[in-house]
Amino acid sequence: MTTAQVTNAQQDGPEAALRTIDCDVHPHLPKGLRTLGPYLPVAWRRRLLGGLSETSWATEVYASQLALPKNDMYINPVGSMRRDAFPEDGSVPGSDPELMVRQLLDGGGVDRAVLIGGNVFGIGALVDPDAAAAIATAYNRWLREVWLAHDRRFRGALVVAPQDAQLAAEEIDRAGDEPGIVEVFLPLMNTLMGDRHYYPIYAAAERHGLPITLHPNSVDGIYARAAQLAGGVPTYYVEWHTALTQVFQANVISLTCHGVFERFPGMKVVIAEGGIAWLPDVMWRLDKDWEALRDEVPWVKRKPSEYILDHVRFTTQPLPEPSRPEQLRAMLEIVDAGRTLVYSSDYPHWDFDAPGTTIARLPQPMRERIRGGNAIELYGERLA
Amino acid sequence: MSVTAPHVVCAADELPPGARRIVEIDGRSIGVFNVDGDLFAINNACPHRGAPLCEGTIEGTMLPSEPHSYVYGLHNRMIRCPWHGWEIELATGRPRFNDRPGRARVYPVAVQDGQVVVRL
Numbered sequence: 001m002t003t004a005q006v007t008n009a010q011q012d013g014p015e016a017a018l019r020t021i022d023c024d025v026h027p028h029l030p031k032g033l034r035t036l037g038p039y040l041p042v043a044w045r046r047r048l049l050g051g052l053s054e055t056s057w058a059t060e061v062y063a064s065q066l067a068l069p070k071n072d073m074y075i076n077p078v079g080s081m082r083r084d085a086f087p088e089d090g091s092v093p094g095s096d097p098e099l100m101v102r103q104l105l106d107g108g109g110v111d112r113a114v115l116i117g118g119n120v121f122g123i124g125a126l127v128d129p130d131a132a133a134a135i136a137t138a139y140n141r142w143l144r145e146v147w148l149a150h151d152r153r154f155r156g157a158l159v160v161a162p163q164d165a166q167l168a169a170e171e172i173d174r175a176g177d178e179p180g181i182v183e184v185f186l187p188l189m190n191t192l193m194g195d196r197h198y199y200p201i202y203a204a205a206e207r208h209g210l211p212i213t214l215h216p217n218s219v220d221g222i223y224a225r226a227a228q229l230a231g232g233v234p235t236y237y238v239e240w241h242t243a244l245t246q247v248f249q250a251n252v253i254s255l256t257c258h259g260v261f262e263r264f265p266g267m268k269v270v271i272a273e274g275g276i277a278w279l280p281d282v283m284w285r286l287d288k289d290w291e292a293l294r295d296e297v298p299w300v301k302r303k304p305s306e307y308i309l310d311h312v313r314f315t316t317q318p319l320p321e322p323s324r325p326e327q328l329r330a331m332l333e334i335v336d337a338g339r340t341l342v343y344s345s346d347y348p349h350w351d352f353d354a355p356g357t358t359i360a361r362l363p364q365p366m367r368e369r370i371r372g373g374n375a376i377e378l379y380g381e382r383l384a
Numbered sequence: 385m386s387v388t389a390p391h392v393v394c395a396a397d398e399l400p401p402g403a404r405r406i407v408e409i410d411g412r413s414i415g416v417f418n419v420d421g422d423l424f425a426i427n428n429a430c431p432h433r434g435a436p437l438c439e440g441t442i443e444g445t446m447l448p449s450e451p452h453s454y455v456y457g458l459h460n461r462m463i464r465c466p467w468h469g470w471e472i473e474l475a476t477g478r479p480r481f482n483d484r485p486g487r488a489r490v491y492p493v494a495v496q497d498g499q500v501v502v503r504l
Contacts, residue, residue, distance in 0.1 A: 079469075082466060084439050350469055353433075357434055
């Protein structure tokens with residue numbers, strides 16, 4: 001799918017050509033897991049939402065019903081959410097589609113917003129693979145009914161649970177071609193992505209032409225089954241939050257060294273909110289090591305950095321903010337941002353990058369590519 | 385720069401302690417605050433990314449301190465930006481504890497003849 005084809009498709013519709021594509025936006029379940037009740041089969045509703053419904057002495061001591069795994073350990077002093085994004089009824093930011101339309105789409109001039117569910121980042125930490133898969137499916141049904149049907153500018157990431165790759169592949173086959181779906185969101189667990197455990201997921205995503213998207217998992221380093229952080233356990237939120245990029249470095253290295261992109265040549269990986277400043281080190285170090293060590297991984301036929309730049313896409317937020325703008329330009333050039341970087345706001349999180357001011361900081365030759373061109377190339381006619 | 389004509393924001397009793405008003409003066413959005421009896425007027429744009437600063441919360445902050453100790457201070461002297469959490473000092477418009485350049489403009493504000501008056 002080329003840029004030109006999508007532009008042509010747009011000419012048939014009432015809208016002008018797509019310009020600004022926001023590739024990391026978070027809808028939230030207004031009542032947490034309970035919101036998914038109507039979207040779960042009755043047996044899973046009983047299993048996941050049974051037990052005590054109200055806070056009681058028992059819930060203060062032991063869990064008596066499941067909560068979606070999230071960061072319950074590191075406390076963000078700013079509060080994690082943009083403070084002007086709370087709906088009037090006080091519910092969680094990102095839970096009211098109409099407010100998101102007003103603030104982000106109309107307010108920010110965003111033509112398409114790719115929705116990645118904020119409550120399901122951590123389902124890779126669940127210990128029960130069947131529960132994780134049931135939650136993923138229920139979330140996907142909710143996303144379709146409440147969000148994708150609400151505004152034609154919304155697009156969705158279909159979440160799959162990583163614990164059982166066969167169940168995940170079945171979910172991609174069930175819903176991967178539903179209207180509005182543009183990618184598969186794969187929450188991570190403590191198995192690196194080069195591992196053949198995941199290959200049924202990659203095969204299904206490739207079959208449907210869907211990129212696989214990663215995002216910080218909210219639970220990294222906190223739960224036993226979650227992706228662990230390097231070196232030890234951080235103490236402060238600022239330490240933990242800064243260290244989250246380690247997980248993406250480890251997985252990019254793993255994907256490349258296992259030859260995943262040789263095995264699945266159509267596969268694209270999107271790293272949302274993972275940053276880019278670590279990428280030069282990973283690429284240069286891998287390339288240098290590979291020159292001497294390729295004998296160990298002979299299926300890595302090209303320079304590792306070439307696979308990364310061909311197959312991995314990165315979202316802008318949080319864009320590095322060096323005090324000298326030429327340093328940002330140099331960084332963008334090293335990572336071939338005119339091809340690999342896609343704009344994202346991370347609305348409604350506290351470290352949101354507004355479209356206007358963020359895009360204005362990008363150097364001119366690549367600005368329009370990052371604003372929307374690269375995303376159109378990545379998602380093709382699914383954006384039309 | 386000459387001081388321009390005073391702009392009346394509201395009657396003084398319409399801005400009691402704890403209240404704020406975000407007003408448009410000469411095309412600029414300005415937040416006027418009564419914090420525990422002290423008046424502040426500050427430009428409604430964060431020096432970081434231009435967010436509506438004056439919709440933020442009035443807070444104190446943790447003062448620079450020895451490692452592994454917390455010292456709370458500047459109670460209600462800071463406003464925290466609603467987007468990225470930058471802490472801006474109400475009196476100066478500066479992000480007091482980071483070394484970024486730039487600040488939000490602040491304006492003289494006082495009660496005159498029972499009215500809250502801002503001068504640009």
